[in-house]
Amino acid sequence: MRTKRDLIVVLGCIIFLLATLGTVGDSGRRRAKEMICLSNLRQWGAAFMMFAEDHDGYFMGGRNITGQNWWWVLEPYYGDRNLLLCPMADDPSLNTWEGFGNFGTWGPQWFPDGFYGSYGVNEWISHPVFELGQSPMYGDRNKYWRTANVAGTDKIPLLADCYWDQGWGEAFDWIPNFPGQWEGMTGDDIGHFCVIRHDGGINGIFLDGSAKRIELQCLWGLKWNRLSDMEDAPTYEDFPDWLKELPECNLELE
Numbered sequence: 672m673r674t675k676r677d678l679i680v681v682l683g684c685i686i687f688l689l690a691t692l693g694t695v696g697d698s699g700r701r702r703a704k705e706m707i708c709l710s711n712l713r714q715w716g717a718a719f720m721m722f723a724e725d726h727d728g729y730f731m732g733g734r735n736i737t738g739q740n741w742w743w744v745l746e747p748y749y750g751d752r753n754l755l756l757c758p759m760a761d762d763p764s765l766n767t768w769e770g771f772g773n774f775g776t777w778g779p780q781w782f783p784d785g786f787y788g789s790y791g792v793n794e795w796i797s798h799p800v801f802e803l804g805q806s807p808m809y810g811d812r813n814k815y816w817r818t819a820n821v822a823g824t825d826k827i828p829l830l831a832d833c834y835w836d837q838g839w840g841e842a843f844d845w846i847p848n849f850p851g852q853w854e855g856m857t858g859d860d861i862g863h864f865c866v867i868r869h870d871g872g873i874n875g876i877f878l879d880g881s882a883k884r885i886e887l888q889c890l891w892g893l894k895w896n897r898l899s900d901m902e903d904a905p906t907y908e909d910f911p912d913w914l915k916e917l918p919e920c921n922l923e924l925e
Contacts, residue, residue, distance in 0.1 A: 704758040705869050708832070709883075711754050712876035715790070715830050718748040720819065720880070726798075728818045733797025734837060735808045740782070741792045742836065755788030757832050759868050763787045772834035772851025773866045782836075791833025791863055793840060795896035796878065809839040814896035816878065824879035826894040826924060831864050831875030831885060838863040840895030843903040849913055850887070861890050871917045889920035 722745060723730055731744045742755055753761075756776065765775035778787030798817040799807065806812075816827060828840070834851055838860030845859035850867040865887055866873060876882040885893075891904040901924070907915065 701759075701870065705874065705884075708757045708759065708869070708874045711757065712790070712830060712874055712882040713880070714749065714754055716876045716880045716882065718745045719796075719829060721748050723819060728820060729798040730796055730817060730819075731798065733794055733799050733815075735794065735797065735799045739797075740786075740836065742786055742788060743783075752786070752788075755786070755790060757789045757868060757874070760789035760832070767834040767851075768853060770851075770853070772853060773868055775834060775851075777834065777836050788836060789832065789834075790830050791835050792830050792837045793828045793895055794837045794860075795839060796827070796829055810841075810896070811898060814898045816897060819878055821878075821897075823894055825877055825881060827878040828885075828893050828895065829876050829878050832866055832868045832873035833864045834866055835863040840864070840890070840893065840899075841903070842891050842895070842899050842901060844891065846891075846905060846909070846911060846914070848911060861895075864890055867917075883922075885922065886918050886920045888914060888917065889922045889924065892920065892922075892924040 719730065731741065732739045734740060746752075760774045760776060762774075763776050763779055765771035766780075767775040767777055769775075776787045776789045777791075779785040794809070795814055796816045799812070799815065801807070801812060821827070834853070840861045844861040845854065847854065847862045847865050850865060852862060852865075854862045864873060864875075867887070868874075869884065872884050872886045874882065875885045888907070888910060892901060893899075907919070
C-alpha cells in the first residue's frame with residue numbers, strides 16, 4: 672500500500688509539473704506573439720514615414736475624400752501582407768462582424784484583392800485635399816495630422832490592434848458594453864480599438880515611432896486629432912465594470 676501511495680504522490684507531482692509547464696508555455700507563446708506584434712507595428716511606422724518622405728512630408732490622402740485605404744497605398748513600402756496581421760488575430764475565417772472582434776480580422780470579403788488584417792489606422796493622420804465646397808466625412812478639416820512635424824507625437828496614435836481597418840477617434844466616443852463590441856460604423860470609432868488582445872490591452876505605434884502597450888482605459892485620453900479635448904474624455908467612474916476590472920491606464924497622457 673505504501674508503494675501505491677508513493678506512486679500516486681509521484682504521479683500527482685508529475686501532473687502538477689506538467690500543468691505548470693503548460694501554463695508557462697502558453698504565457699511564453701503569448702509573450703512571443705506580443706513581441707512580433709510590436710515589431711510589426713514598428714515596421715508600419717517606418718512605412719508611413721517613408722511614404723511621407725516621398726511626398727514632401729505629407730501623409731496619404733486618406734479615406735475621407737480620396738477613398739485611399741492605408742494598406743493599399745502603402746503596399747509598395749511593406750510588400751508582405753502578413754504584416755497586416757497581429758499574430759494574436761491572424762485567422763481570416765474569424766469575422767469581426769460575426770462576434771470575433773478581439774481575435775478576428777477585417778476582410779477579406781469586404782475589400783478588393785483579398786486584403787485582410789487586424790490593425791487599424793488613426794484616420795486623422797492623413798492629408799486630404801478638399802475641393803471647393805467639399806466637406807470632410809468626419810469632423811472639422813482642421814483636425815487632421817497632415818505631417819509628423821508636430822508637437823506631442825508620443826501622445827498621437829498612428830496604428831494599433833483593431834477590429835476594423837480604421838477609426839476617427841474622439842475623446843467623447845461611446846464606450847463599448849464589452850470588448851470587441853461591433854458598433855456598426857456609427858462614428859464612435861474608439862470602440863474599434865477597444866479589444867482585448869494582449870492580456871487585457873492592445874499594442875500600438877505612435878507618431879514618434881514608439882511602439883508600446885496601450886491599456887484600454889487609455890484610449891479616450893490619447894490625442895487622436897488636433898482638436899481633441901481631454902475634458903470630453905470619460906473618467907474612471909464612467910467606465911463599465913468590465914473596463915474597471917482591467918489594468919488602469921499607465922501612459923502619461925497630459
